[in-house]
Amino acid sequence: MTHGHSGTSHSGASFPGTSPPGTLYVVATPIGNLQDLSPRAVQTLGNVARIAAEDTRHSGRLLAHLGLNVPMLSLHDHNESHRVEQLDRYLAAGEDIALVSDAGTPLISDPGFVLVRALRERGRHIVPIPGPSALITALSAAGLPTDRFTFAGFLPAKPAARKQVLEQWLAHEATLVFYESPHRIVHTLKALSEVMGEREVVLARELTKTFETFLSGTPNALLAQLVEDPNQARGEFVVMVQGASPKTEQSQHAFSEEALLNALLAEGVGVKQSAAIAARVFGGRKQTWYATLQAMKSED
Structure with a gap:
């Protein structure tokens, strides 16, 4: 894919400061199985001047696995707005940059929104390199309706706020999807039982990894399974909830x-x-x- 700068000639004499600006590539990385990294993603990571990573140590292991040695800098929730000027300067100087999160597609419950929005407003060229996403991976094998779904990210950590959010979705007819951590999954299932009652819930965990599991049933039935087998409460979860029945x-x-x-x-x-x-x-x-x-x- 070209940079799309029509009228810019790459032949003949070049003058200082006239090199075309670089591109920001938003690169999806594996959520577990490293073989899910696309050849295009590998090529992009190998060709860019530097990589902005949510956790440089985590992404460093991926680069080592690929045999790549590319300069990295951290870009996470706490420093993202401060990185905008720095990355914009690199792009202005003609450097291509890859943005990656720890796993899956950047910006989907991961950092990157502030950066992408700011750079887009400045007219920078931004190219998505699609690939793994826990949200889509889970939905594709859950057996719940996917013609319409609502992704709600992470539920609040505090019990009262969590229930309040679930109550807001009570009459929502589309499949509801959110992420949950292992230490909160039991509390979330209890809240779902209280607010949503007997709705079908599908839990997907350890997606694309060795112990990938899909469990389905009512919130109370799933709670019983997690109590019976505590191993089922390990790993990161995608929680999918059947939508409300259409009103007559x-x-x-x-x-x-x-x-x-x-x-x-x-x-x-x-x-x-x-x-x-x-x-x-x-x-x-x-x-x-x-x-x-x-x-x-x-x-x-």
Whole structure:
């Protein structure tokens, strides 16, 4: 692929400062199996002047495996905005640069967004070198609908915030996908059980590695499997959750949440029972509906 700088001649005399600017290559690297690195990615990593890596030690092992010796610099969440000027200078001087993360496709729950956005705004040439992505790899073998899916990255670490995010996705009809770490997977399954109930969940872990595993079932069934075999809680997870059932035409136009709550209170139905009815009709937690109903009652 050429740099796309029309009118720039590479023949004849060259003048200082007139070399065409370099290209930033966004290179996907293996998520486990090193044979998943494409020949194009290997060629790109070998041809660039330098590599911006999330962790230079980690990427250094990959380069050693490939027999490459390319200068590297770190680019992670804590220094990314400071690296923009430096990398822009390298590109302006005509150097090609590769951006890699520890595993998979950069920017997908990995650093790189700040850099790519800033360089794109400056008119720099950016070329993606596609390859492995845990998100797509997991979806391709999970057996859940993939015509529409929503990737939510990592859920919050704190229990209350985690539940709040899941509640926001409760009525979402597309397959929900997020990443999770081994030390939080049990807590996440408990939260899914409380918020999503009996939805089908598929856990993919250790993708493309020796112990690659797909487990599927309700959150409670998966919890039981993880308790029975603690080895199943090791490794990084892709968690995929079946979307909500489509609402029927009738329920879509039936009534608003507020109208139902007011009607229940007007008919003398108790707050606790009204909260249970609202949770069944609209989803969400009984406690949340209980608090809403109490507030409505105190306003009257």
